[in-house]
Amino acid sequence: MVRTGELLDALLAGGRRADRLTHVRHLPAREGVRAPWPTWADADVVRGYRQLGVEQPWAHQAVAADAAWSGRHTVLSTSTGSGKSLAFWLPALTAARGSAAARTLDPGRIETVSRRATTLYLCPTKALAAGQLAALDDLLRAAALRDVRVATADGDTSLDERRWVQEHADLVLTNPDFLHFALLPQHRRWARLLGALRYVVVDECHAFRGVFGAHVGLVLRRLQRVARSYGASPVFLLASATTADPAVSAARLVGVPADDVTAVTEDASPAGRKTFVLWQPPLLPGGDAPWSDLLPDEDPWSTPVAAPGGAVRPDAPGPPAPDDPWTVADPTTDGPTDFDAPTSAWSDGAASELGDLAAASPGTSHVEARAHTADAVVDPTASGPSGTGERVVTEPHDGPRRTATAEVADLLTDLVVVGARTLAFTRSRRAAESVASATRDHLRDVDPDLVRAVSAYRGGYLPEERRALERSIRTGDLRALATTNALELGIDISGLDAVLVAGWPGTRVSLWQQAGRAGRAGADGLVALVAREDPLDTFLVHHPEAIFDTPVEATVFDTGNPYVLAPHLCAAAAEIPLRADELDVFGPQAPVLLAELVERGALRRRSSGWYWTHAEPATRLTDLRGSGGDPVRVVESVTGRLLGTVDAASADATVHDGAVYVHQGATFVVDELHLDDGVALVTRRDVDYGTWARWVTSTEIVSVDEEISWGPVTWGFGAVDVTTQVLGYQRKRIPDLQVLGATDLDLPPRTLRTAAAWWTAPADVLEAAGVGEEDAPGALHAAEHASIGLLPLLATCDRWDLGGLSTALHADTGHATVFVHDAYPGGAGFAEHGFRVAPTWLRATRDAIAACPCPGGCPACVQSPKCGNANNPLDKAAAVRLLDVVLAHAPQSD
Known part of the structure; x- marks a missing residue:
């Protein structure tokens, strides 16, 4: 681990970049508080944790695990890296092992033949589920346990693997999308899992907000209803980043009264001293720059x-x-x-x-940075809140500033050179590729051996590529990743020294999630928020109170929204016909909506309830994430190799004919975009330009x-x-962004x-x-x-x-x-x-x-x-x- 002082010195470049630093906030270290292992915890599972170095749990882990074991719905809302997973895996594994032991000791009891306690783990992303699977495998190996079977099930799972999961798995790791489209509509195939469902874990539950959160809340209500039909009444365990009103948000998501949820918010894990800096890139020199x-x-x-x-x-x-x-x-x-x-x-x-895509401005590099900035001035005509006597300080702006991505590439280079393990969060896929590519270019001039220590990470990569990158940053084979918010959620990446954030991520919850990656496991860490050329970012880096002294946002969603609720009522009726005494779980709007759905012919009303009678699946009526269609595959024309995918909604602007597609620093030019087939054919070419739609x-x-x-x-x-309609694109030379030409496109609106x-x-x-x-x-x-x-x-x-x-x-x-x-x-x-x-x-x-x-x-x-x-x-x-x-x-x- 590199000391935080050395990291800050690297950012400041011996003082040459000091005037880009607008604020430093030191967040104090925190001592950890241990608690004894619960007496009910399985001895072999405890031994496995001890083998991995966990002699005793942190106090918040023990409190949350006890609440879950006692049958209370529980939400654990503590900082990134505080070990929330132990709080739900300890009761889940203990329950699974206890059922296995009962089956062994009393094989004559009929209920023990089929009722082996199961756990369903839900998270927003496949990457997070894969990370949890790897951690569980490590734990089971350390404990030498062979009688607990863990598996993932998602859209990438083959039919044969899915059948094994249905018949044998004790702990199933998946996501709400799979629950909605596959598991619940085919619940009879999952009867063994659902009938013995003891726990439902909802990880990173703060990510379920807005319309997406409303959809997930209704999926969870459908899950409870189906589980009850098989005789199960699962306990919900929720893990969240620090967020406002965690018990209220968790209760709304699960569909239970807030009084039925135990909230554990006191973080007892150790935290190193964290240095959080706010940073504004310099003004670009001269008015004749290409910018x-x-x-x-x-x-x-x-x-x-x-x-x-x-x-x-x-x-x-x-x-x-x-x-x-x-x-x-x-x-x-x-x-x-x-x-x-x-x-x-x-x-x-x-x-x-x-x-x-332009990684540096003329005359500025990671070795020597030219600082061009103006001192803040007091506007005598401006005043603060009435009666306070305060004056508002405004920041003059007299020219274009260097981009956040170019600045972050320089900072990341210097951090890699001093040996720091770093994540650089960016706002877009293109920016992630840009930062990684520019950092590697800088490192070639310093130490060519370090070039392979930097990579990009983003959505659209193939699953095996993402897993390999996650392993490499965990093991230290990679020193730095330039990433989108795909690594914001709780993938277990410990031992990081620093986090760079290229531009305000949109919410304080996201910012603190990203910042929490630095200094995990009680070590010191450095975080730098680098402002984009945007008034919002400019305001924030000059008003630290808006970041550090303002509460995080509440998780907001409404499961009673009729536009969201109606298709889920249809899906619930298709799973098991709806009865009048079951409507309370869906809220007061359900009876009114059901009457309207019957009138429109979506459902049929019988004395026994409401029925879905159409041939097509009811789940097709809604898309949980509003993704707008299947992703477009990016395929290399010559080899037929699948490079990655692009969201359907952004394909026109990013993989149109002639577009430059960047993948791990290699440039490809799009030959043809076939919208009907959902395929973009590309050819590997080294080009000195980028494309802008x-x-x-x-x-x-x-x-x-x-x-x-x-x-x-x-x-x-x-x-x-x-x-919206993409009309054409410009080709701009890298790095000076001189326009090389423009091309019209014929794409549909x-x-x-x-x-x-x-x-x-x-x-x-x-x-x-x-x-x-x-x-x-x-x-x-x-x-x-x-x-x-x-x-x-x-x-x-x-x-x-x-x-x-x-x-x-x-x-x-x-x-x-x-x-x-x-x-x-x-x-x-x-x-x-x-x-x-x-x-x-x-x-x-x-x-x-x-x-x-x-x-x-x-x-x-x-x-x-x-x-x-x-x-x-x-x-x-x-x-x-x-x-x-x-x-x-x-x-x-x-």
Whole structure:
């Protein structure tokens, strides 16, 4: 292990990069508190843990294991690396061994023939299940146990392997998707497992949030119902990162009263001293650098900063107002409208950083860094919260900064050179490949033997590749991985010295999950959050209190959402006909929805219950993750070798004809994309350029289902088509990003039919608010972001379940319009709820913006962590004035 002081020295490069450091926070070390092994614990299992070096459990492990053994639903919410898995494997393995012993000692009892206690382990990713399987295998070998059978079952499991699991496995590791699509619909084949189900482990349960969380909650209710039909009543054991209200969230996920859940939140594991630094890359030297060509003609930072509640000068420069609702979404431009989308084809591309394949700027390397930054200045016109006497400090911005990916590549290089084992988290697959490739290039100049010690890790790799990389970072064969958030969850990777985070990951929960990888097993660790070229990131690295002194987010989802609940009622009826006395588990909305489903012909009502009578599986009515189709396979044309996969939603923008596809540092050029077959054929070629897609996005009103007038303001709710189409791509030379050429593409548009709420601001409303033509885009954009951020407080959703668009002129309404839409096909009910409580929603939006003490907008009010336009343009003061005028026409109550 490398000492934290040495690691920080490596980042600072002997002081040459000191002015990039904006804040250092030292998190104190914590002593561990041991507890004796529970008296009920199986002696052989305990011996196995001791063989692995666990002489006694930590106190929180013992408390949680005791609660589980006593039959209490239990949630363990402690830090990353605190050993949560022992708390659920100890009772699960003890139960399995006890059943095996009973069967051996009393073979004449009929129930012992088939009732051998089983455990079902659920987690969000296959990688996490594979990691747990490896850890369990190590434990069983150490304990010399051969009578407990453990296996994984997921979409990659062959039919023969699946049959063995059905007939023999005691502990089955899987995911909610497999439960939904395979296990529950075919529950008769899993009768042995379900009939003896003692425990259900839900790992990393904080990852089940938003619509995905609602789906998983309903899958768990279906699981309990089916298990009860076989005579089982499993105890749920949940493991979570530190999160707000763990007992409430766990109870909502499982479908039981919060009083029935024991929450263990006191972390008794040891923690080393953690040094957490906030870091801003330097300004790029000169105005003639190739990066300057990538900036918009109008610099959004040139808008003067006004005091809260003040007005921006009417002559403030800004982007022109749009003349139609379409805008070209190109990473090199800032369009006048904003498409604020969750995980999808267009958001994946829009969130890509400028030049993240360019690993370094001219004159800057890991050996000597040129620092160009300005001291923070006090804006005398700005003030803090009323009556505090505080002044708001703003950060001037007088040029483009180096990208976070380029900066992280340099930092990662220096950490590898000093022997640190490091994870570098990035925001995209492309960025992960970029950081790994650039780091290897730097290392060739320093120590060629270290080149093989760095790799990339991301979704889309083949399972065997991911497992090999996980093993290599665990054993130390690899010193560094540049990764997406695929390694954020609890894969057991201990002994890491440092974590680099390239850009704000979106939530504090994610940030602390990633940071928790550093200094595991009680060792000291270093974490660095490197800001992207984005106002949100800039704000955070200069306002550490927004990171360190603010509680983590609560896990939010709503299993009663009718758009989510209805298909699960159909699936439940297909598994076992629904009876009236079983509906309580699905919530008060279930009877109403069942009546509607019968009326629509989805279900049939009989005196004995509700039945699914269609030939096709009911599980096809919903997709838990909203992935939008099967992944596209990337295949090497010459050899037929499968390189990896790409999500269907992002295939048009990433593996179109002519696209450069990077895999572990090797470049391939796409020969053909066959959308119908779901295959992209590629050829290995060394090229000195990357490709950037260009696309257009629009929101079209399909139907106005309801409409309300607030005087001149019109509120609407209905179906919309959010359409994106990749038009072509540019080839840019690496690393200077000079445009080498542009190519048009003929790809079909991709349309998301969903539900949206919208409001209009006619010209007289804008005029009354003092919002001129040049201010309108920023005012509307800021109002859109804030309204998306506030709706989860009213609609029990997650901001990542929503998207939006704002435009100064929309073709369907004829006015300036703000849209907020559900991010799921057909809608999920969130926008509809917003429409129902529109006055309350918009007042809360206005108040949140106005009450925020920042001068020009921050993550607490108008900045969004998922903005496709890099949070530009935003005009906080104009948004407040506009919302005041709109609300003046609102009804007094809703």
